[in-house]
Amino acid sequence: MIHYCVANMPGAVPLTSSQALNNATLPFGLALANKGFAAVLENPHLRAGLNVFRGRLTYKAVADSLGLPFSPIDQAAA
DSSP states (O other), X not given: OOOOOOTTGGGGSHHHHHHHHHXXXXXXXXXXXXXXXXXXXXXXXXXXXXXXXXXXXXXXXXXXXXXXXXXXXXXXXO
């Protein structure tokens, strides 16, 4: 079996790919709209997408690549 990924494949089916993107991202948008920042603290996927909070770098790879201090989200949010 060969798996092959073409980066621009969604462009071949724009309506379907737009609907798929909406289906994948809408729950995150609704959680943020309904719960605010609490949604980030509760959801590991939203937490993983947070890079900066209150001026602190909360994503270790970004902090390391820039040579800046890293603050875990729990510490930055306290």
